[in-house]
Amino acid sequence: xxxxxxxxxxxxxxxxxxxxxxxxxxxxxxxxxxxxxxxxxxxxxxxxxxxxxxxxxxxxxxxxxxxxxxxxxxxxxxxxxxxxxxxxxxxxxxxxxxxxxxxxxxxxxxxxxxx
Amino acid sequence: xxxxxxxxxxxxxxxxxxxxxxxxxxxxxxxxxxxxxxxxxxxxxxxxxxxxxxxxxxxxxxxxxxxxxxxxxxxxxxxxxxxxxxxxxxxxxxxxxxxxxxxxxxxxxxxxxxxxxxxxxxxxxxxxxxxxxxxxxxxxxxxxxxxxxxxxxxxxxxxxxxxxxxxxxxxxxxxxxxxxxxxxxxxxxxxxxxxxxxxxxxxxxxxxxxxxxxxxxxxxxxxxxxxxxxxxxxxxxxxxxxxxxxxxxxxxxxxxxxxxxxxxxxxxxxxxxxxxxxxxxxxxxxxxxxxxxxxxxxxxxxxxxxxxxxxxxxxxxxxxxxxxxxxxxxxxxxxxxxxxxxxxxxxxxxxxxxxxxxxxxxxxxxxxxxxxxxxxxxxxxxxxxxxxxxxxxxxxxxxxxxxxxxxxxxxxxxxxxxxxxxxxxxxxxxxxxxxxxxxxxxxxxxxxxxxxxxxxxxxxxxxxxxxxxxxxxxxxxxxxxxxxxxxxxxxxxxxxxxxxxxxxxxxxxxxxxxxxxxxxxxxxxxxxxxxxxxxxxxxxxxxxxxxxxxxxxxxxxxxxxxxxxxxxxxxxxxxxxxxxxxxxxxxxxxxxxxxxxxxxxxxxxxxxxxxxxxxxxxxxxxxxxxxxxxxxxxxxxxxxxxxxxxxxxxxxxxxxxxxxxxxxxxxxxxxxxxxxxxxxxxxxxxxxxxxxxxxx
Numbered sequence: 001x002x003x004x005x006x007x008x009x010x011x012x013x014x015x016x017x018x019x020x021x022x023x024x025x026x027x028x029x030x031x032x033x034x035x036x037x038x039x040x041x042x043x044x045x046x047x048x049x050x051x052x053x054x055x056x057x058x059x060x061x062x063x064x065x066x067x068x069x070x071x072x073x074x075x076x077x078x079x080x081x082x083x084x085x086x087x088x089x090x091x092x093x094x095x096x097x098x099x100x101x102x103x104x105x106x107x108x109x110x111x112x113x114x115x
Numbered sequence: 116x117x118x119x120x121x122x123x124x125x126x127x128x129x130x131x132x133x134x135x136x137x138x139x140x141x142x143x144x145x146x147x148x149x150x151x152x153x154x155x156x157x158x159x160x161x162x163x164x165x166x167x168x169x170x171x172x173x174x175x176x177x178x179x180x181x182x183x184x185x186x187x188x189x190x191x192x193x194x195x196x197x198x199x200x201x202x203x204x205x206x207x208x209x210x211x212x213x214x215x216x217x218x219x220x221x222x223x224x225x226x227x228x229x230x231x232x233x234x235x236x237x238x239x240x241x242x243x244x245x246x247x248x249x250x251x252x253x254x255x256x257x258x259x260x261x262x263x264x265x266x267x268x269x270x271x272x273x274x275x276x277x278x279x280x281x282x283x284x285x286x287x288x289x290x291x292x293x294x295x296x297x298x299x300x301x302x303x304x305x306x307x308x309x310x311x312x313x314x315x316x317x318x319x320x321x322x323x324x325x326x327x328x329x330x331x332x333x334x335x336x337x338x339x340x341x342x343x344x345x346x347x348x349x350x351x352x353x354x355x356x357x358x359x360x361x362x363x364x365x366x367x368x369x370x371x372x373x374x375x376x377x378x379x380x381x382x383x384x385x386x387x388x389x390x391x392x393x394x395x396x397x398x399x400x401x402x403x404x405x406x407x408x409x410x411x412x413x414x415x416x417x418x419x420x421x422x423x424x425x426x427x428x429x430x431x432x433x434x435x436x437x438x439x440x441x442x443x444x445x446x447x448x449x450x451x452x453x454x455x456x457x458x459x460x461x462x463x464x465x466x467x468x469x470x471x472x473x474x475x476x477x478x479x480x481x482x483x484x485x486x487x488x489x490x491x492x493x494x495x496x497x498x499x500x501x502x503x504x505x506x507x508x509x510x511x512x513x514x515x516x517x518x519x520x521x522x523x524x525x526x527x528x529x530x531x532x533x534x535x536x537x538x539x540x541x542x543x544x545x546x547x548x549x550x551x552x553x554x555x556x557x558x559x560x561x562x563x564x565x566x567x568x569x570x571x572x573x574x575x576x577x578x579x580x581x582x583x584x585x586x587x588x589x590x591x592x593x594x595x596x597x598x599x600x601x602x603x604x605x606x607x608x609x610x611x612x613x614x615x616x617x618x619x620x621x622x623x624x625x626x627x628x629x630x631x632x633x634x635x636x637x638x639x640x641x642x643x644x645x646x647x648x649x650x651x652x653x654x655x656x657x658x659x660x661x662x663x664x665x666x667x668x669x670x671x672x673x674x675x676x677x678x679x680x681x682x683x684x685x686x687x688x689x690x691x692x693x694x695x696x697x698x699x700x701x702x703x704x705x706x707x708x709x710x711x712x713x714x715x716x717x718x719x720x721x722x723x724x725x726x727x728x729x730x731x732x733x734x735x736x737x738x739x740x741x742x743x744x745x746x747x748x749x750x751x752x753x754x755x756x757x758x759x760x761x762x763x764x765x766x767x768x769x770x771x772x773x774x775x776x777x778x779x780x781x782x783x784x785x786x787x788x789x790x791x792x793x794x795x796x797x798x799x800x801x802x803x804x805x806x807x808x809x810x811x
Contacts, residue, residue, distance in 0.1 A: 023725040024686040055780035083714035
């Protein structure tokens with residue numbers, strides 16, 4: 001499954017495909033993002049379509065975050081369903097990730113930083 | 116002593132004659148004088164003039180042989196002889212001398228003589244009746260005295276001695292023995308005026324006859340006595356004897372034997388009456404004593420039963436704990452006629468773990484009860500000792516505890532030729548597991564609420580006290596909320612109905628299955644009622660002992676919707692799990708579970724299955740995973756079964772929350788997404804993780 005990638009100014013927005021990001025596809029998703037994360041420095045993951053994230057999915061997202069920040073980039077998340085937000089809160093990942101309600105908010109956050 | 120007129124039982128004819136003469140004289144005096152009749156009494160030796168008339172030649176002659184005998188006339192006088200007879204014997208003759216043979220006095224006098232004879236006869240009879248009465252009075256007096264003695268003297272031996280003394284003193288020179296008959300032997304209870312005698316067989320003489328026929332024998336002639344074959348040795352010199360049975364309604368207890376060796380008195384009806392009264396008294400004394408002993412024995416037995424019952428209550432039976440939230444315990448004992456060796460004890464380790472020990476000592480009565488109490492105390496000691504030896508926080512295994520107790524008691528049990536069957540059960544609510552060490556005990560009944568089955572659990576260890584050096588194994592069974600366990604003694608299953616049919620363990624299992632939804636207290640009440648009704652009207656032969664345990668955390672509701680799913684260990688199958696969970700969501704739609712809460716449950720289920728696939732089955736595909744879910748008013752429970760490697764949740768380190776690690780969240784998520792998590796693994800290698808989410 002291919003993620004939809006958009007560019008808004010210098011921000012790359014990835015709309016994650018599929019209903020769930022879990023043990024069945026987390027690794028695959030990560031692999032698919034590797035090249036993008038190597039080349040882009042401002043990335044937004046839009047999870048508007050994702051209904052379900054499990055710990056593997058979370059691990060995958062974390063891995064993306066680390067890969068990006070290792071090369072000086074930044075990752076923001078948006079469009080998370082309530083249950084996904086609750087999961088992040090449960091494992092305190094809401095302090096690690098920058099989470100925004102909408103895509104627009106995430107993009108604005110990049111721009112406000114004046115980067 | 117009361118003063119009574121006493122009449123001699125004299126039978127000498129002389130007295131009769133003199134009485135006759137007196138009476139005759141008195142009765143004829145007036146008549147004789149009026150009619151100028153002379154009356155004299157004549158016997159073989161002499162003549163006695165009662166009325167004398169002047170002008171009567173006979174009177175004048177006053178010879179011993181008056182010539183007017185035989186009706187001869189002497190001068191103008193007429194003489195007549197009237198014979199007087201008394202009891203067939205001649206009392207002599209009465210001579211009547213009057214003017215003529217036509218004298219009216221003659222007829223009258225004849226009449227008078229007969230009348231006087233008759234009167235004398237009646238008086239004699241009267242006198243002898245009075246003698247009899249005196250005899251009876253003597254008997255009454257003797258009885259009265261003895262009754263007074265009985266009130267004062269407590270010892271039956273003393274009373275029997277008094278009785279025999281009285282028997283011997285009714286006449287001088289009497290010997291007396293009071294014998295008791297006991298299984299063909301005569302035992303002397305008291306003797307008077309003779310050298311001591313010993314216990315001897317009853318023999319075939321007079322005493323045996325008296326006992327057999329229950330009738331007295333009286334012999335008053337020496338000739339008769341010496342002609343008796345196999346005569347009792349003490350009677351060989353007797354000239355008269357009386358042997359009276361000492362008997363009650365129930366039968367002959369012995370005899371009172373009395374005899375005389377010199378002198379001339381005979382045993383007459385008066386003496387017989389007295390001896391009979393004494394014999395009756397003796398019978399009453401003996402019977403009374405026996406009843407007294409029987410009452411004492413019965414009291415002793417009652418006390419033994421009471422002591423036994425107290426031992427039972429205090430030492431043998433433990434107190435069911437009432438403070439363990441999810442383990443409900445009730446116990447029942449119905450004691451039998453004699454106490455048994457049933458015992459039980461409860462050891463609460465902590466809120467989630469209870470040990471139950473149920474046992475039965477072979478044998479009955481106080482010895483069995485004491486062995487049971489000793490065995491129980493060994494268990495408590497072993498638990499304490501092994502508990503302090505082991506790693507803190509880790510309990511000693513049931514097999515270790517039973518082995519320790521067996522090492523301590525087996526030799527003693529073998530020496531006492533007894534053994535103990537028992538069941539050591541550990542109920543662990545951390546694992547929702549039952550570990551059971553069964554040593555020859557009745558099979559434990561397990562009502563499995565999940566599967567709806569009712570099965571017998573049994574191990575194959577020998578009872579304690581059979582062989583030294585035995586090792587003990589335990590079986591493990593998964594428990595579920597709502598499950599019921601029933602431990603019982605064989606007094607329950609071997610209770611018999613009037614036709615001899617045993618109650619049986621199948622009937623008991625049926626009872627549990629039918630009544631398992633009640634509380635344990637109600638369940639054992641049902642068992643009590645059914646078994647006592649079954650064995651009526653007889654009382655139960657062995658103690659009935661029963662311990663019922665219900666596992667909690669149970670859905671209190673009766674309506675449970677149950678769904679299942681089988682899948683194989685592929686990550687691609689996770690979508691099936693999502694469908695399953697969607698199905699659950701639909702099932703709870705009418706209930707008050709919030710979307711948030713349901714999502715948390717769904718997440719936990721998902722994570723659990725991922726763990727199974729990745730860790731338990733190490734990503735090996737095609738392995739079996741089974742899901743079950745129960746939805747009821749209060750909660751949703753999802754159980755996931757796998758047959759892979761054992762998983763120890765305590766071995767997983769907590770995840771890092773700083774983003775430095777990408778894995779290790781699964782267990783944490785599960786634990787924090789549902790209200791209760793239980794892991795268990797049974798002896799067949801079935802792993803089960805159970806997730807419970809309450810509705811609100």
